[in-house]
Amino acid sequence: MTAVPATPAVLVRDGALPLLTVESVDVTLGRGWRANQVLSGVDLGIWPGEIVGLVGETGSGKTTLARTVVGLVSPGQGRVVLDGLPISALRRGARRAERRRGHVQLVFQDPLRSLDPDLTVAEIVAEGLRIRGEADREEIRRRVISALAQVGLDAAVLERTPGQISGGQRQRVSIARALAVEPRLLICDEPVSALDASSRNHVLRLLRELRDALGLPIVIISHDLSSLAGIADRIVVLYRGRIVEDGPLDRVFATPRHPYTALLMASAPSVRDDRPFSPHQLRRAGPGPAQQDGPEACVFAARCPFAADVCATQPPLADVGERWRAACHRHQEWEGLATRPS
């Protein structure tokens, strides 16, 4: 899958083009014998005003995808296009200039590491504006306070350093820093993973409010599927560097088309007993035939209890419904197989 499609049909919705497209991106990290292909053939579009949940476990490449979109990592193949401008091709001065415009912002996973411990909250949130060359101190202060208010923080924290505020507040400062430059797309890398359930919901609610108030599209990266249930419109599931399912959240959760998505849902701990499947039904008991393990085979085949001969070739990410794609040869049959008593 190395050819770049002209305008993938899937990337046009109701006639509207997406704000951001990731076009057939391959990313390899490391060099020589340590080289590791972290993303393969990723095709994704983000439309204005939607909240997209990007889900994956360790090794899925979700953080790398976020870093590739913002340009901290360069794709080996493919490109990232923002509103018609291929931002992944920019270098040096042009890239800096584009970044100063602040169109795409990334909120890092760990605010302990992404906030400078020596700066005050005011300095941290204002950094983007200063870099832009905004000189008027009053204006800067006004916008910093406004950004903090948007995340529910009082001006009282302005002169505190990150070590003097709580974890949830740090996370919000991190978001405020991104908001201060008025981005057109916000990517949050595991924004709530380190927080307790209540704080988690606080922050998720905040993100939803931001989308509602500003029409700001937000990509939330998470390993926890159920926390996205209350907030995301769309869910994208990554497995070992490939998108395996991408569709409207309600429909995907009702009837997942890819066995891995179903496995994620079945594995999530639950108090209710109303699951359609148990993880057992979605796991493979032992290793399968060799050709299903080859580099050409479906990336999930080695773990998939429904893998058949056809799965020796990587399935394309194909339409399975309205605005819904899944990469599975057997997406119509596996469910029937799973419910059969073994």
Next chain:
Amino acid sequence: MAIDNRKPWPDLVGAERHEGGADEVLRLDDLHVSVHNGAATAVRGVSLRVRPGEIVGLVGESGSGKTLTCRAALGVLPGGCAVERGSVSFAGVDVTSLSRRGWERLHGSHLGAVFQDPASYLNPALTVGGQLAEVLRVKRRMSRRAAHRRALELFEAVGLRQPERVFHQIPAELSGGMLQRVMIAIAISCDPQLLVADEPTTALDVTIQAEVLELLRQLRDERGLAVLFVSHDLAVITQLCDRIVVFYAGEIVESGPAGQITQRPRHPYTQALLRVASVGDFGRRELEVIAGQPPPVGADITGCRFAARCPVAVPECGAGPVRSVPAGDQHQVRCVHAARAVVAS
């Protein structure tokens, strides 16, 4: 699933026996633990029991005292912390003031432990199989060959495929889930009666977490292993445990069978936790929050420690210490409203 009384009991100098202790693996009685060299009391009046073959879950936010409680049960309180009052008993024997050597004899053969980050509990330079075999040689005095064989059996028992291959790998070559299985293998290697697990799956992927939880269930079913499971994640606790103990600000606010706690929670905090927690519900729902913050560790509060955040608090809540009262079969609640209901009936 009674305790194996034929196992040689470690020589516990100065330890006393309790009455009727034989059907309890672990018993904590009115445990108080202080931190920062006595500056604050982080655990107040905690009493709980674990029976053979039972999986008991301790749930609460960070700072609620659940971790300190389980460390007290293991005899590994961090520096500056000490048991101020109350007792810890293991199979009827009081081990609160057990000596270092006494604990060493208990660890492994009667008590096993698994923690959150397995990599930091394993020597990065040695093979995992070698480390497991070493435990067997030291504690069970097995020969090298016998230890090797037993290690492979244990690896198989915890679900590691290709145990012979895993035996010769170092921790860096194994994934988090596999390392945690290795830790479990080491923990159960000498057939303990109780496994204490402190957030063992928090750092694992959700699919691997499901497998590890299933493994713990399986070990309980096959070996009669009792498990004390600590987590902040209510969903995991409800998934796995037979009984749930809810901690708040150093106290137990509610405890009872898992079904009761999740279907008929009586304490406002438990009710709030259930509303807030992602209990695997994939339907669209409102994101709930609990207003306010828990009190600082060891704070001096008269009356109910949850009153400040409680939606149904009344003046009586702040009057004095709140007793724990029964609220059903083996179900206890520490709440003024529940106490009133008991009085009324």
Next chain:
Amino acid sequence: MSGRGRLTGRNGSGSVLRLPSAKIAVGVLIAIAFLAAFGSALAPQNPLAINANALFQGPSLHHLLGTDYLGRDVLSRLMAGTRLSVLTAVEAVGIGLVLGAIPGIATVFVGRSFDFAINRVSDALMTLPYIFFAVAVTAALGNGLPQAMIAVGILLAPLFFRVTRAATLEYARAQYVEAAELLGASKLHVIRVHVLRKVLPNIVVTTASMTAAALLAVSFLTFLGIGVQPPTPTWGGVMSSDLDYLSQAPWAPFIPGALIAVTVGALNALADAVRDRAGAGTLVTVDPIIHIDPSLERADGDRQSQAVA
């Protein structure tokens, strides 16, 4: 603990000056600095005044530290000599600092080949023995202490370079630097806002230690007679001439020796105090992660603080 906080007390860590060893050290150094500035003027006697009648006298009211082999007042000579000894040591350190620290920070941000080249230059300089290098430079530039100290300064530069570079590497990798880059920050902005204040403690520590080393180098060079003409007083020079007349005045060399030792000791004590406060060795181990205020540890029910604290 974070950079600036360690020195100034911001970020809740307390100023380095709270330590008693640091207080004493700073006191000593202030006295020495005072002498360096005003020593000649404040000397009770003329340091060059020869008095044939008062040779090798022990301490007395008139000559607090006695007189030397030419009857000159030892105290006055030492006070006057402070300026030359101390200033040239400072000059050497200054040269080393500028030539070392600036490339140290720069190489982390500039291209590979530049980095490689500077590193090799630094390696080469570290192999040279300073005495011979000083002799060579004074032979080329003329025999004067300032010239000799240029040589010492050049040879101190690699040490500054190494320490600064190691520290900068650590901080340049931090996630908040990445965050700044995502906002379009130029490398200069990153250095100015994020890196400089964190590297400063390392530079201060190294400066203090290197000043001590430079002072010893000055003393040794002047002891050997390099770079200075008699009768100009310097600490090392005084000690050298004292050694020639050991039989007549066995106590004499101890005085300048003690002066050198005390100053060097104070500098090292100050360096240690700053280093201890920073929690780092001469190579950086400073963790750019935030130090959590323990009283807030449980404020938000978050597990991040639990992991760090």
